[in-house]
Amino acid sequence: MEILKMENVSLTYQTVERETKAIENINLSIEDGEFIALVGPSGCGKTTILSLISGLIKPSGGTITLMGKPVDKPGSETGYMLQRDMLFEWRTIEKNVLIGPEIRRTLNDEAKRDAEELLKKYGLWEFRNHYPGQLSGGMRQRAALIRTLALKPKLLLLDEPFSALDFQTRLSVCNDVYDIIKTEKKTALLVTHDISEAVSLADRIVVLSGRPATVKKTFTIDIDAPTPLKRRERSEFGKWFDIIWKEVSV
């Protein structure tokens, strides 16, 4: 089933100095359960694409449909995860995880039970009454993912969610997040500038051109390994890295 479809989407920014074409004629379609990575030169408008899909900004041209419905405002079908975990320091982990249902006014016993289940499943239950400041970077990012999942989104939008972590933590959190996303059978769209991260996670990699961004090429990654870490050990990993790297740099 097709979750997301972008047809000829473009966006032009208006500022006092000039008009900037951020993205132009993006065509992209994501199937249920896929893990897609968007890579491209920095500043090419990757984040803009996520903002468009989440309904935070409107495209200047083209159409975006999510689960068959056009996107016109932020909705419950997408869950946005940002670079930093954005946990609220004054809320406990449990309260942080429940912020989504609270905002959507769907905070009931069922939502609480769901959150409880997620926290238990992913090892944060015993930290539910801790404040974010008391948790490690990796645990915080896991809490951020659970917060996103608590809204039961169909499509996860991941905006460089590991870039604020140190390398060692990044590898293990990457594994964690992949595991959680696959266990929960979620569809995910990851934006990253880290090619090795994209190759280790994605089923499909979409390479974007420099500004204004368009889809340059799409690759289906066929490394057969159960986890991102295992993928990194496979011999095809280097091959794919080279291919994508060349495509991004040219």
Next chain:
Amino acid sequence: MKKQKSEHELFMAKNKYKRIQTIVVQVLILVLFIGIWELAAQLGWIDSFIMSSPSRIVKMLGELGKQDLWIHIGTTLYECVIGFVISTALGCVIAVVLWWSDFLRRVLEPYIVVLNSLPKIALGPIIIIWVGAGAKAIVMMTVLICIIVTIISALGGLMATDEGKVLLLRSMGASKWQILVKLVLPGSIPTLLSVLKINVGLAWVGTIMGEYLVSGAGLGYLIIYGGQVFKLDLVMTSTVILCFLAAVMYFAVALIEKFFKRRSF
């Protein structure tokens, strides 16, 4: 064999020693100051008619206590607290309104800047004519002095909210009201508490300045009156009481801060 102290025990002992040392020196400074002042007055190094002395202050305190000291303290405290509460509450509300409306903020910015740099005491005569001489005028002066700084600092705190967090809530479909209540206000609690602390000091400035301008009672009145009739004992005594009251109010605010820091929202 002597039992070896662990490193942590040593650290704690050193820490405790440092704390005690600080308090001892603090108390010592106060005692020395009062002692030298008294000694200098007794030995005639300074003219105690002009400089007063601790013993004369204590005596004055006793005299005043038999008369109307409590009325003066009550008047000043009342004016100060009312002014403090009004300016803090009103200032925070105005800051929230300005956070809410980009348009209003842009329009009002130059006015706020000008009002901030204006010495509020210049408005004294106007205030007296408008609201009359008395407690009302003094409270008004206090509010005028505190409110602009409150607005500027509180607004600064509200505007400093992490854009990423705002984006997160917006992506969940949050309304502006929800962003305010769930994120901006609780996130600004530390700033708002520091505003309270600044305001305690400013409220006293406002109250005493107001009493200098126009008053029939209060510590500011006592100070001015004492100065006019050259009763420096009265001036010094009132100042000491003022110091004490300001400290009490500051610690009260510090307690409020502690309370808020311990709970979550």
